[in-house]
Every structure is written in structure tokens, then in C-alpha cells.
Amino acid sequence: MADVAREAGVSGQTVSRVANGKTNVDDATRERVLAAMRRIGYRPNSAARALRNGKFRSIGVIISALPTFGNSRTLDAIAAAVVPEGFSIILMPVTRPTQGEVTGAFSKLNEQAVDGVIILIEQHQLDQSAIELPHGLPVVVIDSSARYDYPVVDTDQADGAATATRHLLELGHETVWHIAGPPQSYSAERRRKSWRATLELAGRFVPPVLVGDWSPSSGYQAGLELAADPSVTAVFVANDQMALGLLRALHETGRPVPADVSVVGFDDMEESAHFWPPLTTIRQSFEAVGHHAVSALLAEIETGAEVGEPVTVPTELVVRSSTAPPPA
Amino acid sequence: MADVAREAGVSGQTVSRVANGKTNVDDATRERVLAAMRRIGYRPNSAARALRNGKFRSIGVIISALPTFGNSRTLDAIAAAVVPEGFSIILMPVTRPTQGEVTGAFSKLNEQAVDGVIILIEQHQLDQSAIELPHGLPVVVIDSSARYDYPVVDTDQADGAATATRHLLELGHETVWHIAGPPQSYSAERRRKSWRATLELAGRFVPPVLVGDWSPSSGYQAGLELAADPSVTAVFVANDQMALGLLRALHETGRPVPADVSVVGFDDMEESAHFWPPLTTIRQSFEAVGHHAVSALLAEIETGAEVGEPVTVPTELVVRSSTAPPPA
DNA sequence: CACGTGGATGTTTACGTCAACATGGACGGT
């Protein structure tokens, strides 16, 4: 900066003013400074800036299971929403979502240099208790658990699951089986509860739940069990990957989809339209989730006040070829 | 820091020494300082640290198409490799890999606060020219193009594609068709060239290339064309997602896999084992790629010297149920 | 013409940390 100031024949302060777009600088002077900046290749030093005014213009994202379909999409949306605001993202992966790891990541971020934190961790049951975080830093949690003290954003899991179940019922199926996500996952829990509630509301028999871990393999395993039971005609699977595994199991055991059994997934991955048969599923908008999380966090950073209401992002039923009325 | 110093009855410098684990501090004093830190909840301020010693302990990752299967896996591997070293990751997404966007992201990182940059951008043909970056910051590129001035890490695309093609030939197929990735992608180009070379080496007819864009839909489109040609008995698809689309096209047109046509993909996504039929494919280790990229970058940061040799990560053929000898 | 006003620019200082140098006391050797 000093070099630029000398080159332009002004004081460092004026350079600072130009760099920050202050208005009270003469146009001619501004031009001279800008030219000098370009000539010297001046880049403001963010460390010094941060030191000076206590803001870092960056937010931290604590994330587990990054390569997961939903998480990577959400992260991308967060990134897209944050960059135009002039913020950057500091990534803090945790290998397992335990209390220890999360608080560790959090305090690393705290030392590091962030103005706020988004927590994108699927499993809420952390050592039996909600995450406890030192206060003083704005935080937004992506997850619709009510157990956090922080603003929360999530997909409307319950409505999506209810829609999926109702779709199958309306097609004429007697009841709907369910392959759930892992027990520690809050979204899995919500989808399962909502599926059950929908069945009960319609006065239908509630079959036992099969539990997977989101992976195609676990869907395949569960699918093998389901395929062996001839009374199964409709299955709501808690995500598309497990649905893929189920489809495979159904193919292998010679039960045609959708003629013999109907399948609905959840997520609507890019691949789902090309499964065999193309999968009917619940589309969720990770983009909207990421976008809302960023809005809430930035608002909190600006104003210091937490936004009270949890934000819920709606889902949409996408009907393709894996559902049909039950066999006669 | 001043508070801690007062609390412990020492000077700030001693606190600094304790915080940095210097040895020349009396044990009793150290204990006293640590206790004071805990009591006050002291966190070193990284901005000041960075300002003081010119290092940031963080690296930037410029990435496009983050939710892409390979990219998210690689990013995760980078994160995993970087965190134990005490570095953190600053994410800098670019929407399109143009020269302008990349250099923009680069200079943002430069101002921001990074010690080095990993560029994870698939398409190398940036406005007809290689990326030009201002020098002075260590850079590693993930991509095996020879056109960069920087250390480079990538999967052994050529060997993988050759292995896939040879596998099909050895099964007895007369020739192998190819659905390629987008023309701007260097990996797509490598796979295509290597497929062609393998065919030529074996003295086989080289069929025209179908070009996709990595998406399942583009694979489906290409698949429809291929399915219409009864002479097609073996297809090497440049990634698993397009292979999924091809499988769907083959199902729809009633051409059984692998009895009538064999398919080999590339990537080995988690889903591929559960496609119908389970997909034979080339597994690449994104983990290894990320890991090597980080090693190279950290070495460059430490020593200041670029590592010369490009690193190539081997692939592995995974045989499942989508390949078989051609129909009699 | 003296004075007040307001805008452009300069000067000083503090942000939190740590390297470099300074200080001071304990201990060993002669």
C-alpha cells in the first residue's frame, strides 16, 4: 500500500479510501491511485483488513459426508449464494458427527477467521445430546431438528414423505412399505414418522420398517427381504440411492416394476430419471436450502439478531415410471 | 492475549511462547498460562498471526461443478489430507471455467489469505488457451494436461481407457464403440484417444465416436442411436453416469445386457454396483488424487520448489455383470 | 474583506501477534 501511495503521490489513507470505494475522493486523485494500483499489482491484504476491523468476510461450513449427493449439492448452493456477497467459504470437514469433532471443528473455525458458521451435518444424535457450541458466533443449522438453539433451515421432509405415501395409496395400493434411512439421521426419522402418520390417517396397516443407511447396498439388502414377501406391492424408500438397490433386488428376484411392485424414492438425483425403470420420486431443492441458510446467516451477521422462524423448503412429487396401480 | 498475560502474571510474549509450544518456558509458568487461557477462553487470532508472519495456514481450492461425482470426492479427499496438517480450505467456486472466471477466483484467493491453490477444473480449453495465472503463489492443477506450468496430478486416464477397451476385445468382441465426454474436457479427450489407440493397435475397425456431456441424459441419447444399430455389441462409456443412460436406452429398445451388448463404464460410483445389470467399470481413486495434490502443494509451500514430475494415479478394472462374450 | 463551511487529503494510532533484542538471576569453574 505504501508503494502505491508513493507512486500516486498521495497518503496511504487515500489509497485505503479508494480501495474501499469511499466517495470523498477527488475523481482525478482516484484515477491516479487506481492507475498506480494497477501498475504495482496491489492486492489488499485481507489479514490486515481482518485484524483492523474484526470482520473476515468469510463463513465456515462444518460438513460431514461431503461427497454425499445432498450435501455436495447444498454446499454448492451455499457457495453460489455466498460468493456474490463478497464472502468466501472455509470448509471444515468432520469425519464423524460426534460432539467432540463438531466442537473441535467449531473452535478451529473460531480461531481461523469466520464471521459465521453453517452446520451441515446429517446426524443429530451426537452422543445423546444436541450440539453445544460456545456462543458469540452466528450459526445456522441445516436440519429441521428442534433441538438446536440456532436458526434452522431444511427441506419439508414430512410433507414430502406424506406426498409419496399418499401417491401410492391413491394408486390403489392397500398399504405402503418403507425402507428408512439410518436411525441417527433426523431427516430419516422425519420421513419415517410422516409415512407412518399418513398410513394411520388413512386407516391402513403399518408394516414393519426396514432400516438402511442411505447406501445402494443397504437398499439392496432390504429389497431382498421385501421381494421375498408377495404381499408387498408398494414401497416408499427414504432416498433414491437405496431405491436403486431395491430396484436391483426386484429385478434379480423377477418382480417387475411397476407391474408387480411400485417404488417411490426421495431426493431426485440426476440419475433417477435413468434408473430402470425411471424412478418416481420426491424432488427436494438443495439449492433453496443452501440459499436460505446463507440468507439467514448473513442477516444474523449483519444485524446480530437471530431469525426466529425455522425455514422449510417445499418438495415436489415427480412421477415417472416406477409406480402404477397394484396387480389385479 | 493481554488478558491472559495479566491473569497469569506474565508478559504477552510468554503467552505467545506457550501458545506456540516453544520449549524455553518453565513448566510452572506454562501451567499457569494454560490455566489462564482456559479460564478466559483465549483463542489466538489468526488474522493477527497471518499478518505477523505472512503465512495463513490455509489453501484455496478453485473448483467448478462441485456436485459432480468425481469433484466432490476429490474435494473431500483434499479436505481430509489438509486438515491433519493444520491447514484449512478456502473454497472458491467458479460457475464456468473461463479464463476470466478462473483468474478472478485466483486473485480473490490471493487477496483472501492462502498459502497455495489447488485448481480442480475439468475443462482445460479456456478461451482457446491455457490458464495464465499471476505467479508467486504455489499452485497444483488436478488434470493431466501438459499445458500448465504447474505441478499436475491426475488419474491415469489413458491406462484406464485402454484396459476397458482391451477387456471388451478379449471377451471376443469385434470392435468397441465409445460414448465420449464433452470435447472441452481433457479427461474425456484422453479416454477417447486411448480407446482409439487400443483399437488401432489391435487392428480393429474404429467406429465413429458419440459425444455426450457426462450426464445420464446424454448417455441415453447416444444410447438410443447405438441401440438402433444391430452391429453394436460392445460399448465403452467415458463415465458411469452416461453408462446408466445407455443401459436405460438398451432396456427400452429391448437389447439385453450383457447377452446382446456389453457395457463398460468409467469411475465406479457407489451406485454402479447396483445398476441393472451391475456395471463393469474402471475404478479411479479420487482419494489418491486428492491426497497427492495436497502433498505436492504442501511440499511446494514448505520448500518453495515445484515438484517436477506429474503424478499419475493408477486405475483398476472392476468386472461385474454388464460384460460378456458377444452373441454367437 | 473577514469569517464560516465543507470537502479533500494527511497524520496518528491501534488492531493481536511474534521475532529480535534486552535483562536479570542462577550456576559452575577457576
Add this chain to the structure above:
DNA sequence: ACCGTCCATGTTGACGTAAACATCCACGTG
């Protein structure tokens, strides 16, 4: 007892920036 050495600890200053305050000049007004 004197001196040199070494180790623990303290003091000073600098990193690059921007807020707060100070200065200076042009211009308008009575």
C-alpha cells in the same frame, strides 16, 4: 569471590489497514 554462560522472561517494534482526528484550501456570505 569473580566472571562467563545459559536460560527464563520482559520490552520494543513491525506486519498492512482504516477509524478518528487534524489540516488545508476553495468558495460563499454578510
